[in-house]
Amino acid sequence: MVFKRRNIYALILLVPFFWSCEPSNTEYDSLESIDQVSYNFHIRPILSDKCFACHGPDANKREADLRLDLESSAFKVLKENPGKFALVSGKPEESEAYHRISSLDPSEIMPPPESNLKLSEGEIALIKKWIEQGAKYEPHWAFVRAEKGKLPPKTEWTKNEIDQFTLQKMKEKGLKPNPKAESYELIKRVSLDLTGLPPSPAILQQFSDLDESGNYEKLIDNLLAQNSFGEKLAILWMDISRYADSYGYQDDNIRTQWPYRDWVIHSLNANLPYDQFITWQIAGDLLPNPTKKQILATAFNRNHKYTEEGGVIDEEYRVEYVLDKTNTFSKGILGITMECAQCHDHKYDPFSQKEYYEFFAFFNNSPEKGYEGDVSISKPAKTPILWIEREDLSGILDFINYQDTSKLSVSVMGELEGEKARTTYILDRGVYDAPTSPVNPSTPASILEFPNNLPQNRLGLAQWATNRDNPLTARVFVNLIWQEIFGTGIVKSAGDFGMQGDLPSHPELLDWLAVDFMENGWDIKRLMKQIVSSATYQQSAKITRQHLNKDPENIYLARAPRLRLPAENIQDLVLASSGLLVNQVGGPSVKPYQPEGIWEAASSGRGVLATYVQDHGKSLYRRGLYNFIKLTVPPPKAIIFDSSNRDRCEVGRGRTNTPLQALVMLNDPLILEASRVLASRLMTQETESKTAIEDAFLRILCRPMSSKESRLLMSYYDDQLKRFQSYPNQVKESLEVGEYPLEENHINAETAALMQVIVSLYNLEETITKI
Known part of the structure; x- marks a missing residue:
């Protein structure tokens, strides 16, 4: 539903303020500031950018049989120049690599001029210093056991160990921290980060003075609870976990995996330690005397797409499902790109194809099938299935929100045993029907060798992943939580901790947090409290010219980030601030307002999801988390705001800025309905328009309104009021949006005018931005 007229004041209110700046080139610190040159953090990035194209892991493009990514190759005699070496420890003048990169002769200089690559003077000097110090190679940082290093010193500014690390880095970069954010800014920020909901006026009032002893900690504890x-x-x-409510592929029929979502919410609220949280999901069915709760958790492995198209080859799709499980575990829990080794040895990371299929073998023993029947028969779960009975809902599975009387079915994991156990083979070029050598379940030795005392099944894999010596699991999760809060992880490439991934901006902090996380029982709520309690988190988001010049991407955290809310939380903010939100946890997914014809255009016309059937009543006002996700047609509004389409494991989302987003905020029926409902509730006979606008502003922007803003909004309200008084036929037309009941006494020019003001407030950049 689109409004036919927009006032110029609305346009003024909708103009967002954008910072646009080119990313800075990577600059290396002066040599004097680097006591010990590191291969991982100083030299390898240069070689990767400028040298590995011809002297790296790709055998098809390698020149002179020289690999600079391997120590053994870099120090051996040059094949085409006997008697010379690419690197000579301690002697740059005798190192052919240094001679070539520092040469002025176009016929000798490396990289060659035709490559359009060139090393800067600083990079050449850094490589020289590295060779002088012995040209020591190092194992990849992410594959080395995490240890707590020495803490940087405390200052008056630091509140916990996080600040000691971030402040040290700021000082190294010539930055200083921002002042502390205003109380209302911080209350909104921490509320959005911990609950995804804006603080109510009552919360804003209760914790208005965060400087009062213990007030901020009380607020955090309140939100975590x-x-x-x-x-x-x-x-x-x-x-x-690539959760969705349909199977994907062409027919894309309905499935009932939502009890797994209820389990995730319940486990996070109960603060199930992260090591148990992933152990249950990977291998809950293999625990001693597993409960239905533990088996339900294994639905994590079964959320991938399934085909329901007749005529497919069963084994081809069964293998696809196992590949998906393998790749989801490696990316989501280990933060590595194991999938690159499906067809051949990994080109950059130390994972062979053999190791990939040894990893694959952990998931290859499930009794599930590749094809299990036609879409014309409703099968909301695939074998193996967990059946949830009515008595379970009042017992061990009492957290599942289900009002129906029928049984529930969920796709979970099972394990073939004895003679039925499946042998895993290396697949030639990754093709399902080209098995070669048999392999046993195991893990990449470069990460952590699989201990002999662990069972060679998924339970053993989970125990390996949560082993104190595993260098990845804790680092990856801590980084994901950091990304959730600051927008970018300490490792920017959250799904790739391998050699082609980004280096950590604060490596010592990442390791300290990972070890501290493990030492304190893998406690998720404690980790989040630790981060939001830091002075680093509590800074103002104000951007100065110094920030833009020295750190435009806010890598070194001398200010709080400005981040647009995730798609689901934009919906949550609108519902909560308007009073429409139904605070009901869990349950089946819901189908909210959606433009007509979208599903039908992409549907095969078969199954119960061939036609979109919108829900009604309270189901329209649930949190965005519960919106029904059909894999072939994900929720359009969420996709416009960069949500995952859930067809594969994703560990991060982009943040785009497009005209479509503005159109959604202006025209989405839910936003218009929320504006109408809030206006109706605020505009009563006893309420002055100015008071109603102040109340709406506080609910939506979570701060007091300035006098200038008050004058602008009152002027806009008066303008709209005159319009509706002049054209009374437009009043009901404007208010009649959405299914929430519209009372007759609210159909008036005052409510319609206030609604327009509220629509404008929802369209402010500040409203949907965490500042």
Whole structure:
């Protein structure tokens, strides 16, 4: 539903303020500031950018049989120049690599001029210093056991160990921290981060003075104790676990995996330690005397797409499902790109194709099938299935929100044993029907060798992943939580901790947090409290010219980030601030307002999802987490705001800025309905328009209105009021949006005018931005 007229004041209010700046080139610190040159953090990035194209892991493009990515190759005699070496420890003048990169002769200089690559003087000097110090190669940083290093010193500014690390880095970069944010800014920020909901006026009032002793900590504890905490963090895990409400592929029929989502929310709210959280999901069915709760958790492995198209080859799709499980575990839990080794040895990371299929073998023993029947028969779960009975809902599975009387079915994991156990083979070029050598379940030795005392099944894999010596699991999760809060992880490439991934901006902090996380029982809520309690988190988001010049991407955290809310939380903010939000945790997914014809255009015309059937009543006002996700046609509004389409594991989302987003905020029926409902509730006979606008502003922007803003909004309200008084036929037309009951006494020019003001407030950049 689109409004036919827009006042110029609305346009003024809608103009967002954008910072646009080119990313800075990577600049290396002066040599004097680097006591010990590191291969991982100083030299390898240069070689990777400028040298590995011809002297790296790709055998097809390698020149002179020289690999600079391997120590053994870099120090051996040059094949085409006997008696010379690419590197000579301690002697740059005798190192052919240094001679070539520092040469002025176009016929000798490396990289060659035709490559359009060139090393800067600083990079050449850094490589020289590295050779002088012995040209020591190092194992990849992410594959080395995490240890706590020495803490940087405390200052008056630091509140916990996080600040000691970030402040040290700021000082190294010539930055200083921002002042502390205003109380209302911080209350909104921490509320959105921990619950995904804006603070109510009552919360803003209760904690208005965060400088009062213990007030901020009380606010954090209050937010962590709410059920909305689990709902907020579950969005991240739904992306990782590729949760959806349909099977994908052409027919894309309905499935009932939502009890797994209820389990995730429940587990996060109960603060199930992360090591148990992933152990249950990977191998809950293999625990001693597993409960239905533990078996339900294994639905994590079964959320991938399934085909229901007749005529497919069963084994081809069964293998596809196992590949998906393998790749989801490696990316979502280990943060590595194991999938690159499906067809051949990994080109950059130390993973062979053999190791990939040894990893694959952990998931290859499930009794599931590749094809299990035609879409014309409703099968909301695939074998193996967990059946949830009515008595379970009042017992061990009492967290599942289900009002129906029928049984529930969920796709979960099972394990073939004895003679039925399946042998795993290396697949030639990754093709399902080209088995070669048999392999046993194992893990990449470069990460951590699989201990002999662990069972060679998924339970052993989970125990390996949560072993104190595993260098990845804790680092990856801590980084994901950091990304959730600051927008970018300490490692920017959250799904790739391998050699082609980004280096950590604060490596010592990442390791300290990872070890501290493990030492304190893998406690998720404690980790989040630790981060939001830091002075680093509590800074103002104000951007100065110094920030733009020295750190435009805010890598070194001398200010709080400005981040647009995730798609689901934009919906949550609108519903909560308007009073429409139904605070009901869990349950089946819901189908909210959606433009007509979208599903039908992409549907095969078969199954119960061939036609979109919108829900009604309270189901329209649930949190965005519960929106029904059909894989072939994900929710359009969420996709416009960069949500995951859930067809594969994703560990991060982009943040785009497009005209479509503005159109959604202006025309989405839910936003218009919320504006109408809030206007109706605020505009009574006893309420002055100015008071109603102040109340709406506080609910939506979570701060007091300035006098200038008050004058502008009152002027806009008066203008709209005159319009509706002059054209009374437009009053009902404007208010008659959405299904929430419209009372006759609210159909008046005053309510319609206030509604227009509220629509404008929802369209402010500040409204949907965490500042």
